[in-house]
Amino acid sequence: MKHPILALLLGGLLPAILFGVSGVMQKACARTGIGTGPYLAITGLAVLTVGGLLTVVEHDVTVSRKSAVYTLLFGALWATGVGCIAIALRRYGGQISQLVPLYNMNTLVAVFIGLVVLSEWRDVHWGRLLVASVLIVTGGVLAATSSKGVLGP
Structure with a gap:
């Protein structure tokens, strides 16, 4: 391989x-x-x-x-x-099913630091990165609000 x-x-x-x-x-x-x-x-x-x-x-x-x-x-x-x-x-x-998607938004923190501090901004496809970021945030919000009676309907 x-x-x-x-x-x-x-x-x-x-x-x-x-x-x-x-x-x-x-x-x-x-x-x-x-x-x-x-x-x-x-x-x-x-x-x-x-x-x-x-x-x-x-x-x-x-x-x-x-x-x-x-x-x-x-x-x-x-x-x-x-x-x-x-x-x-x-x-x-x-609920672990709600927390994991939220705390795995750490991806965005690491990406941001990588882009700024490690100068990785030169080597990224910005369109893909933006779409991925929107999907990560959307997934985290959806999962966090998925519990009946807590934050969701």
Whole structure:
């Protein structure tokens, strides 16, 4: 298989499936009762385990101060976002079917930052990007308002 196809499968399709199933697991955690702190700590242990296994398998311990700082920032942002989702699910009875489309609008945040900060604006097809953005927002709004009696009719 060619590298671009492998990249799409490994970096796109497989994570989509894994993240989708993990969303369901997150709802299961909320239903069975777990505090946000312990939830994030146990998740951190799982991340540590997977990171250790991948380090052994890939034989790659490359790290620099700058990459470590970016990784710490990534982890703190990710954990805070996941913590917010956990609170919404457990404390406020949020529905995973509504939250996932909303928090996956993070795509637009990443695209915007990529366009501006990383200068990717030079290499994009603006028409397609605009249509994709409208579809993402429309899907998020439709999903968020899909629950009977909450925001929807």
